[in-house]
Amino acid sequence: MADIRCPMCGKTNTAGRETCRYCNARLTPLIAQPPAASRSGAEDVPDWLSSLRDGSQQDLGQESSFDGESEAPDWLSRLGGDAAAAPAQTEAVPDWFANLDGADQSPFASPVEPAAPAQPAASMSDAGDTPLPDWFMTSDSSNSTLDWLKLQDEQVAFSQQTELIQPAAPDLPAAPAGDAAEWQAETDVPDWMAGIQGQGDLAGWLSESSETPAADRFGLGDIGSNTFSTEPAAEESELESAEWLSDDQTGQSIDDWFAKTQGSAAFSQSAPQAAHTPAQPAPVEHSGGLPDWLSSLNEASPGSPEPDQDDGSPDWLDRVRARRQADEDRIAQVSPNEVVNPFVLSDDPENDLSFDWLNGSSTADEQEALAGSVFAAASEPEQFAPAVPADDTPDWLRNLNNDFGAVRSPAVTARLPELDDEEHFEAAAPVSGGQDEPDWLAELTGTPGTPVTPVTTASVPAFIGDEDPLEVFDEQPVYSQAAPDTSFGVTPDWLSSLSAEDAPPAAQVSEAEPSEQLEPANLPTWLEAMRPVDAVNLEAFDEASEARIENAGPLAGLRGALPAEIAMQGVRPPAPYTIKLPISADVENRLNVLKSLLESENSPTPQTQKAALSSSLLVRVAAFFILVLVAVLALYIGPDQSSPVLQMPAPAAVLGFHQQLLNLSSGSHVLLALDFEPGYSAEMNTMLQPLLVQLQRQGVFVTAVSSSISGALIIEQAQNDLAASTGDPLNPWRVQNLGYLPGGPAGLLAFALEPARIIPVDVIEQKTWADAGLNPAAGMDNFSLVIVATDSTRSVSTWAEQVGPLLQQNEIELLMVSSAQSAAVIEPFFTTYPPVVDGYLGGLSDASYYLLANQPNAAANGPLRMYEYAYSAALLAVVLFVVIGGIINLAAASLGVRKQPKGRSGRGEAKA
Amino acid sequence: MNSSSLFDLIGLVVGFVLTLMVFSYVFGDNFLFRFATYTFIGAAAGYATAVVLRTLIWQRYLIPLIQNPGENFAITAPGFVLGIWLLLKASPRLSRLANMPMALLVGVAAGTVIGGALLGTLFPQANATMNALNISTRNSLQLSNSGLDLIVWMINGLFVVFGSVTTLAYFQFGGKAPAGQSSALHGIILRMAQIGKGFIAVALGVLFAGVFGAALMAFVDRVTFSWNAIWQLIGLFFPLT
């Protein structure tokens, strides 16, 4: 067990102490219980941790029996237990390792520092809704690592590797399916997605990614270089550090952490092959069109639909999966040269071929290379440190000078001559694009003309891809040798101990470069570009100048006499393009689509409702315009005057009405009740005019009353219409306007009992009943006929029920002129015996019959005929509209039911 | 142009514009529709208030009371007292003090409701339904007595009786549900209710046609009014020689 160095005073304390015995500063973060538990064997220790302790006791011999379905603890045991397995571990190492490392890099870090591991620690201790499945997903990577470890002793030629892919391909779904199942069982996608959206920074995070060189957000960074993937992480940490530090359990932090873990996994797997494959739309779309936490989701369940079936993950995720599946299918068919498609294979955590370049690492130098790659990989988490909570300065910035000091380490140069055989080259070739590939390979593959460079530039962010391969690879050993410390500096003891116990190759490298071990070099080239002086490859200059022997001129034979020439070769202007974003239009489009989809998930309105509402508006507008059009056309055309008005015999009710009017003698009095609202006056006055004309002709006196509060005006309007229709406004014949009869049916009943007392005078001329030739005491007996014109079913029944019996007892006839809407209610009172209503006109049709009976000319060309003509046209149009529209709507509804059982139409079906 | 025709012309324009404003609701609630309807509500309320104050209270109650107090006092004076008392309802704080006049109104309404429902609806309608098969009713309507007509009339009469009875049965509210059956209606009552519901559907369909027809007539009237208004205005500003 390693001692713990106090972050405050820098003195070492024995492992197990929680506080510094010198300055009492806290040594282990409060939430980082697992290490403490692993030491003390405390009870409530997560399974993975307990198994981890077991795993830590395993000897290396077990690794060959390590199966693909092994659990996280197993690979964790290999974490430090086996150098060859280390890359796999690094794939799974979350960024908080890097945070820890960052913390170690700054002994004078702020007190916030210990909180750095809090998030993942909390995540681990809270398996219910946090990344236990994520661990599994990352453990896939380790499993895949172990798969390739089985091939470790074989000297694999490139052609042989491609053959190995084929048996590997069928295995792809196996473990991930299991992972997906567990992942699905233990995580709730909507929840954490909600958590992400709840934090409201996902969309912004994505847009930010599109503006910054956050290539790793799109997976390109993962595929490309971990070196540069630090940049977005650092930026993000600045943007979200508050949430990041405060929130230790939200979906955002967990997923972000998990995303970076996966990102590193993707990197570790894909990087080796990056060199061999030109940029592919599919990988760009897959790795590049998604945040890495999403691509990690896809990796978690290749070919297993469960997650998006059960957890309701959004459609775009399905689409991405579909594209990914298509890519896998394509891989299964591609030729051996295409097989090592870094992007496609990098999507798949099961893809063990991504590390085939390590298969030949049994020789000493490959062991070194392996160690280099191991620790390069082990250093990745640092690159992904999103929050760098230790302090605001990213590690790479703090270790800048050390990085440059480390470049061109003797260990690297020492290896150069040993690279001689084709096999190594071919075996190593797939890795050449990656940042963690062995430098010996890097220097080889870095030579211009190899397919590596263009491919790499095409497949990684511009600031990577356009790098001179030499320079890119030159930096690798630095990471390699710095890795052990940077990764495990202040990791919890259980991890540091694991890493300290073994990994002999790493130990060799450590001995070779003790100083570099402490200096993790993690320098993005765009930063180099910002520091031209640093960007100069001084090491290259020194070495080259020392190695150069002048062979001509006065300085002939002298070594390093003219360094300037070399220096000039070494000095490069900073690449201005290094800060370009390598986002293709395709990626950007997909990003926009993704953002819009994610934002649209916040809008709760169901589409069906919108559709229903818009369709109802559409139907309403359509009905309106159809009716207007038809009515205007009918008015424009007009009825055919010569055509017969009506052929059918008049209904009995109309005949009875007509007969009762004919029976009126001149000078008799009629009570006319106009019980309709002004809105119905168009229809009612049109129907009333023939009646009033007839009454005027017969010299009958009319006393009018209305139960509508506008009654006085309704009566006056009818009077004016009559004068206008007869063309005699000065006609002495007038209706006695009693006006408004209050009290509804009760008032009506009171009026029927004592009319002269309820309404003593005319509202126009203040004429009393006596003035109008009526006997106030006689009441209703003054009238020989009562005519009720109404639009209301209630008014019909009230007159028939309240006044009708009184009238029957006094043998006064009751006639009605009714709007179409109340005509049906009159029928029962007309057909009863003895009839309460002695005749009625119900609607325009009956009015036409009546008009035809007593005024044939007016019936042929009067306003009633015109109204009826336009009305019948509009009626036919609206009936057709309702029938056709109803059929279409019903068909649409039935289709909608098939598509969407929970839709609105579904309720109708259910009721049916 | 004399003043009355000018007023009519202005009125024509106002009516035409208000019509278009109301029609704008077809596209959804909007300012124009609100403007027209609020104007209408205010005008209707204003006219109603004027009618109550001027026609009812002044002309029909106060003037007779002043002219002939002895004859009208018994009805008008208590009515005025109760009416003014009722005005306290306009004040939220004093509202509860005016419950007694409301109690009078409700009591009178209840008596009217019972009497009207019993004598005005229930008995006449039951009597009319009984007459559906009454041959003397048929004779009173002077219908032909040919054999086929008589059979048709009889069938229709049975329909009316059966339909009225089953419709009335449809409204049955309660009963004792048999074991294992949730609905309180069962057996013959359930069957009758189902048939009655069919008659109700047909009756409401016919009534709906009446409502629709009346509304459609109003639509035609508005289109006619607008059509005439447009031509009148065109003729006014672009006189056709």
Added chain:
Amino acid sequence: MKFSFSTINAAVAISAGLIVLLGYFLPGLEFIRSTVLGWASITAGFALLAGVLNLLSVHWAKITRTGGTAQTRPLGVYSVVLLSAFLVTLIVAGIADTSAWALWIYQYVQVPVETSLLALLAVTLAAASVQLLRRRFDVYTGLFMAAALIALIASVPLFGVGEVSLLSQARGWLIQVPAMAGIRGILMGVALGSIATGLRILMGADRPYGG
């Protein structure tokens, strides 16, 4: 105190109701019944004034509402329109409720708007009819729609065709037989419900007058 008030109110309601009801059957009570009806009629007139005051206070509150949201603030404008129309009409009709000005308002404001609202009703009913079977698809809805369409199409001579005797006879049969049966059943049912409601008030079981 409260108890006595509510008891008195209930007594007034029950006695007034009984007087009006018994007046239907006992000829001797006709005078007192008409007297009580007269009181109620006058009181109803004042009730309309109280109701109008309520209407005005609602819209006055909208105008003077403080802290109204942007959404509710325009409502004050509508209320101003309403109150203006109210005042103008009140003044015009108060002078003479059948004056030329009152008739003008009636003819060119009230009638156009009311008729247009009815016309709007035609449009909304047409749209709703189109969607009826989608909302509620059962045999009764089918009967409803069939009866409505037949009664509608046969209410006037068919456009361009003239009267179709079959349709006219079908409409006549619908109105005189099944529809009349249904209407009678509904009316009798409503009557039973009305009697029960009225009797509950005469029992004092229901006291909507705040007793």
Added chain:
Amino acid sequence: MNLFFLSAGLLAPVFLVVFFILLLVFSGLAKKQRRELREIPGFLQLRKVVGQAVEAGSRLQIALGSRGLYDQDGASALAGLTILQRIAQAASISDSPPIATSGDSQVALLSQDTLQTAYRSAKAENLYNPLAGRLAGVTPLSYAAGAMAAIHDEQVSATIVLGHVGGEVGLLTAATEQTRGQSLGGSDNLSGQSVLYMADQEPIIGEEIFAGGAYLSSNPSHHASLQVQDIARWVVIVAILLGAVARMVGLL
């Protein structure tokens, strides 16, 4: 003066007295034991809508119709007021208390009294707003226009029609649809009833509107009145059948 009016004059008081006695008797019995009632989907929907409005803090509008008290219109308005009291009691705790609109002054004043009583019984009289019971318009169509405005202005989520309202109720249902709300209820006005039957998912038909008190409350008098109505119903049915047969054969 025919036989009908004679028989009505004699039978009507008897019928009324028996009805009244049965109502008293069953009111006493209903306190101990309730009879099972058939399911009326309209009232189930009404309960659901009220519950949803209370949970969502949205507003309900109870449209009490545009006619007065003095006949069956009055009966439906009184029945609507009874249901209004139950709804107001349930929704008084809501952030947006219900509003009651009517087209008749007396009904508007009664709705204020009813709401005040409901709030008092719910121990929330301080939440009572006198303007919640309002006159929307003085004529049927101006009432419809005012109720439409209330639907749009007051963010009404559901309009419950319980009163005497004619075909213009179609405008209310249209406005409710525009605001994506619900409309339900019934009217004893046959025109309004036909429109509601077409527009509502679960219409309340005819006599059912008078049963609201029993379906929404545990008031024994309401349950008793339904029992008496059922008894009277079958008396009328039997009378019609016997009378029809008797008149067909020339008796009566």
